[in-house]
Amino acid sequence: MTDNVSELLSRRACQVEAALREWLADQPDVPLRLGEAIRYSIEAGGKRVRPALALECCALCGGQDRDALPAAAAIECVHTFSLIHDDLPAMDDDDLRRGRPTNHKVFGEAAAILAGDALLTLAFELIVRHAQPSEKACRMALTLARATGRQGMIGGQVLDLLAEGRISGANDATAAAPAGIELVRRIHEQKTARLIAAACRLGGLAADAAEHELAALEAYGLKLGLAFQAVDDLLDVTGTSRALGKTAGKDAAAGKQTLPRIVGVEEAWRIAELQAADAADALAPFGGAAAPLRELARFVVERAS
Amino acid sequence: MTDNVSELLSRRACQVEAALREWLADQPDVPLRLGEAIRYSIEAGGKRVRPALALECCALCGGQDRDALPAAAAIECVHTFSLIHDDLPAMDDDDLRRGRPTNHKVFGEAAAILAGDALLTLAFELIVRHAQPSEKACRMALTLARATGRQGMIGGQVLDLLAEGRISGANDATAAAPAGIELVRRIHEQKTARLIAAACRLGGLAADAAEHELAALEAYGLKLGLAFQAVDDLLDVTGTSRALGKTAGKDAAAGKQTLPRIVGVEEAWRIAELQAADAADALAPFGGAAAPLRELARFVVERAS
Numbered sequence: 001m002t003d004n005v006s007e008l009l010s011r012r013a014c015q016v017e018a019a020l021r022e023w024l025a026d027q028p029d030v031p032l033r034l035g036e037a038i039r040y041s042i043e044a045g046g047k048r049v050r051p052a053l054a055l056e057c058c059a060l061c062g063g064q065d066r067d068a069l070p071a072a073a074a075i076e077c078v079h080t081f082s083l084i085h086d087d088l089p090a091m092d093d094d095d096l097r098r099g100r101p102t103n104h105k106v107f108g109e110a111a112a113i114l115a116g117d118a119l120l121t122l123a124f125e126l127i128v129r130h131a132q133p134s135e136k137a138c139r140m141a142l143t144l145a146r147a148t149g150r151q152g153m154i155g156g157q158v159l160d161l162l163a164e165g166r167i168s169g170a171n172d173a174t175a176a177a178p179a180g181i182e183l184v185r186r187i188h189e190q191k192t193a194r195l196i197a198a199a200c201r202l203g204g205l206a207a208d209a210a211e212h213e214l215a216a217l218e219a220y221g222l223k224l225g226l227a228f229q230a231v232d233d234l235l236d237v238t239g240t241s242r243a244l245g246k247t248a249g250k251d252a253a254a255g256k257q258t259l260p261r262i263v264g265v266e267e268a269w270r271i272a273e274l275q276a277a278d279a280a281d282a283l284a285p286f287g288g289a290a291a292p293l294r295e296l297a298r299f300v301v302e303r304a305s
Numbered sequence: 306m307t308d309n310v311s312e313l314l315s316r317r318a319c320q321v322e323a324a325l326r327e328w329l330a331d332q333p334d335v336p337l338r339l340g341e342a343i344r345y346s347i348e349a350g351g352k353r354v355r356p357a358l359a360l361e362c363c364a365l366c367g368g369q370d371r372d373a374l375p376a377a378a379a380i381e382c383v384h385t386f387s388l389i390h391d392d393l394p395a396m397d398d399d400d401l402r403r404g405r406p407t408n409h410k411v412f413g414e415a416a417a418i419l420a421g422d423a424l425l426t427l428a429f430e431l432i433v434r435h436a437q438p439s440e441k442a443c444r445m446a447l448t449l450a451r452a453t454g455r456q457g458m459i460g461g462q463v464l465d466l467l468a469e470g471r472i473s474g475a476n477d478a479t480a481a482a483p484a485g486i487e488l489v490r491r492i493h494e495q496k497t498a499r500l501i502a503a504a505c506r507l508g509g510l511a512a513d514a515a516e517h518e519l520a521a522l523e524a525y526g527l528k529l530g531l532a533f534q535a536v537d538d539l540l541d542v543t544g545t546s547r548a549l550g551k552t553a554g555k556d557a558a559a560g561k562q563t564l565p566r567i568v569g570v571e572e573a574w575r576i577a578e579l580q581a582a583d584a585a586d587a588l589a590p591f592g593g594a595a596a597p598l599r600e601l602a603r604f605v606v607e608r609a610s
Contacts, residue, residue, distance in 0.1 A: 030460055038455065108395070113390060114459050125450035
């Protein structure tokens with residue numbers, strides 16, 4: 001990781017973690033055990049790439065950090081909800097996440113499901129409560145809902161499980177179609193890239209960016225997300241559990257259709273690099289001011305190569 | 306059921322079901338199997354009491370049906386999401402719901418969890434996309450989030466599972482406290498009554514009701530919700546699976562702390578009737594115009610006595 005990206009990510013992580021600490025503090029009506037389960041996964045760390053993107057994109061468009069913080073925290077809530085539910089026995093059945101036991105291993109399945117549900121709800125609560133004015137808050141909440149819901153991340157997880165045969169779908173065209181590069185690309189886009197694109201768009205919305213700027217930020221986020229997921233697939237092949245903080249080799253064991261399985265490791269790296277380069281190019285309208293976001297795109301590919 | 310209440314409920318059900326059909330129609334990016342799983346539970350029926358309350362409360366405050374429809378549909382999405390997740394093996398482990406196999410029995414656990422997640426997300430999407438103007442949409446989304454999240458229904462489900470010992474919570478004051486009428490009342494309020502109160506408030510918000518009207522509608526909904534849950538507990542003792550459309554006697558089998566278990570069947574009926582009467586009284590500011598809502602409160606208690 002270059003010093004610049006490293007410094008950027010840790011500074012942004014501090015900001016969003018402070019906001020989350022405040023907004024996730026105990027409240028009289030929240031059962032203590034539920035608060036614990038929520039904070040266990042929120043505080044498990046991770047690089048906070050999504051909120052960092054929201055804050056950076058807001059700054060790039062001339063906005064203040066405080067305008068983007070509710071959306072930045074919300075997107076981390078959605079991301080954390082998705083990790084908790086994806087790790088469940090009925091889904092990817094993972095015991096480790098970021099080097100620690102997964103939520104359901106510590107709190108049990110019921111609490112893990114409900115902690116995820118609560119985080120998803122909280123994401124929308126944070127935006128409609130703290131983002132101003134209302135018109136902006138509604139656009140933000142709609143952006144987040146589209147990227148998260150049946151047409152976004154949740155739909156992508158269904159596609160992924162259909163492709164693995166873990167959800168049966170005799171009537172589903174997707175399940176019937178042969179697994180190939182097109183299907184993997186669609187899964188990567190819906191499951192991962194749309195939420196990252198939403199993070200970037202949310203930053204732009206926070207800064208009242210013009211439509212052409214929002215489009216550029218979304219294009220950047222989408223390509224970055226595709227590169228990110230390609231590298232994630234590659235790390236599962238080439239990495240170790242320790243470096244990953246999760247169980248390595250799971251994808252192959254599960255028979256998951258990943259990019260390296262379909263096109264080979266070398267071609268998968270080439271695709272990841274191409275997408276990261278496309279991401280950087282999408283920022284052309286912002287000129288030199290977008291240098292930190294371009295560096296972030298390079299970092300995503302280089303973190304493991 | 307009196308003819309009036311019956312007519313009211315079926316008319317309101319038609320309206321909200323038409324709206325849901327439109328808003329849940331297939332879209333290119335939604336996996337077919339996910340759409341099927343979502344519609345399976347949405348179309349399973351039920352009396353649509355919550356959306357009916359939203360529409361009636363809106364009408365009572367002089368609003369148009371179209372103003373309340375997004376919120377009415379949203380609250381049915383949240384209710385349906387909660388049924389799907391509550392029925393999961395890790396939670397209440399129910400095989401039957403409204404006389405049909407539960408969602409996870411048909412589509413598998415993974416699809417059921419994701420269909421619930423998608424419905425929760427869709428609830429917020431419907432409000433911020435269709436409710437107008439933005440300021441009203443934000444107030445509606447916040448009302449829904451508070452009633453749904455960690456301090457509302459989801460928190461209530463955690464309390465319920467803690468009381469049953471199905472979530473362990475050594476540090477939780479609630480788990481340590483002796484189960485009693487106070488705990489049961491708190492579980493009923495958070496798990497059931499707050500969402501029903503939110504349905505009523507959402508109707509008022511749709512109609513731009515005054516603060517004192519919103520407060521009256523919420524008080525009505527809260528008492529109605531408490532009566533509703535008390536009767537639900539009673540039906541589990543006195544009803545059959547067929548009448549219930551779900552597995553009867555589950556509460557006792559699970560060792561659930563229900564109202565009849567703690568205060569006896571007779572006293573539980575008295576409490577339910579008292580709460581329904583309180584609900585009717587809360588509508589005093591609306592005078593005779595609130596007659597349909599008062600009848601609805603009576604119906605809730607009388608549906609099985």
